[in-house]
Amino acid sequence: MPPMTLLQTIAMGLIQIVAVLIVVFIMVPLLTFAERKVIGYAQVRLGATRTAGGRKGFTASLNRGMWAMGKVPVLSFFRGLPVFVADAVKLITKEDIIPAKADRAVFTLAPILSVVAAFGVFSAIAYYPGVMFYMPKSWPLIGGLPFNGAIADVNVGLLFILGLASVGVYGIVLGAWASNSKYPLLGGLRSAAQIVSYEVPLTLSLLPAVILAGTLNFKDMSVILSTGQGMSPLAVIPLFIGFFIYTTCGFAETNRVPFDLPEAETELVAGFHTEYSGMKFGFFYLAEYANMIVVSCLATAFFFGGYYLLPFGLQRIIPASVPFLGHPSFLFFMAKVSLLLFVFIWVRATLPRYRYDQLMDVGWKYLIPLSLVNLFIAAVIRYAF
Template sequence: MNAPVQMTLLQTCVMAILQAVAAVIFIFVVVPMTIYAERKVIGHAQDRLGATRIAGHRVGLTGFLNKWMWRAGKVPILSYWRGLPMLVGDIAKMFLKEDVVPSKADRAIFLAAPCLSMIAAVVVFGAISFAPGALFIMPKWFPIVGGLPFNGAMTDMNVGLLFILGIASVGVYGIVLGAWASNSKYPLLGGLRSGAQIVSYEVPLTLSLLAPVVLAGTLNFGTLTRVLAVESSPLAIPLMAVGFLVYLTCGFAETNRVPFDMPEAENELVAGFHTEYSGMRFGFFYLAEYINMVVVSCLAGAFFLGGPYLLPFGLHQFAAKLPVIGAPNALWYVLKIIFLLWVFIWVRATIPRYRYDQIMSVAWKYLIPLTLVLVVLAGAVRFVS
């Protein structure tokens, strides 16, 4: 048995930086594409003119891009990419737009709140592994760390799930503090709604993830994913299916997505907790929402859909008989994440917003008791199997 490779402090630091950069690149590739796909899908769902059919205004840089994108869009294979300059224009607008601070706002907290939500959303990726248990080798030509092995996650900690839930829950402080610091009635109401909603749905969300933890007997992200996909008992399949639906419902509420978008209900609170924000600080709140969508999809894909393993719920042993088993494991995980992001978009396009009292009632009267039962049954299944 080969001894583990000992790395120097410099090599450890360089490897950590490279893994952090890879995680950030993944985030800032997936998030803009999710925003773009959302506009396209909702445009098709509503059958309206928009990014699905027209290329937008033909003024300035985006107009120049639109003109050539429109010409390329006449080619059938390229027609889907029409509307992409609109995304480029929105990103440029966020960077160039004036960052206005209300005169009566608490300036320090007002400026820091979006950064808090954004940092909490990004740091969570430190414990998410796209290939749990696998070791990759850096190319030998790479300076300092060439030929050294590295993990599928920045840190494969023993309490990875606990770290993810703890850091992710910090994001609500950015929303509440930003709403309070705005010194305006609509943001304050949106912040209060967000605080109550996220605290309420944090309980069933955590309990729905506790059932897989009981079944696997560990909090390590990679081990959890492998045990649930490869070694899980068939008796756990109904529990995992129900837990997946509960978790996904709570995920919509945790990310303030339709039909749980009460904190920023446009027809009730103007824009909710970020009404007074503009420029890149509004962009931080905007990006944090979509990054949290990716995080929710990563957890759902890992613990309920098998993660990098082709089949979930202990059915991976049958995957060897399928011709597609030779595909890279990380590819299956990414495809499952893309599917779950599409579900977020589909729900936004098809389901109306619920009343606030209905949202709170669902959490406390139905989801929390249901998840408690799931945890008890998961313990019974683990004891029997």
């Protein structure tokens, strides 16, 4: 096949970006809905079951429809689904307030930075190793071109992801500073200290995976780590420990419970986004949920088996001749990502918030030494076996 021209590269890039963004924009509202429902059921209540509205008109018939859905076993879980549409409409039509004392340019720039950091990361994540399908031959310009499992399959994928993801903290700090108000400032400081503290164990927990795989390419790393080719069976140990350190740090990096101190309602109102309203707040919200998806994608790809059925290099038990189960699949990847997203919500329903000194202790006194030891174990396993 001849190499692609620049125009073809851009056209294919656009198509893949739109495809990924559509999936993300479907997943984020579903995630907010799932969060309500799962927490609701965890607290023995129903969660959202209907939209607000009068006795007549569109919302009334919608509510009647959802009442009927409640009588069907599986469907009953999904009533209340239109609530996320209502949420989006509310955010868009809400009055946008920029406080008089705020720094207007930075105040507007901060949510954009958050969104760029959260969404830009999706470009280096591979959802499938290799080509998913080819574009139809008859299409002009892009006919017969491959639709890859990643938007950009770069050889320093992991490094790029870590670099861009850490830009996200600027969005939070700048937004907090530009608000020129006390609660956001305190929330922003806490958030910066927290994200910065957990970034070290986060990177250190990924290093055993890099050592064992010997590459930084997202797709190659994931395939090597789940199929376990050229790896000793003992590699399960550092990968298993690394998985738990990484997920813990992922919770802290995305400001989720039990590490949601930057947004601790009882102390800081809403933390760094107290002064934000309307869609400016909406984009912070979007970035937070997109970050959750990114953390789940990374944890899945490197520690949880990626595109294969079994994690931690155990895939070699199933020979490649077995249909479906022996092959990589986009479905396995998405199923595992969804499972980890469920864990995010599950933890929120279960654990209380940490105190600030406990948070710092966990990061600096436990996770950093643990991840260094884990790194050493991985190095010895890679060297000796």
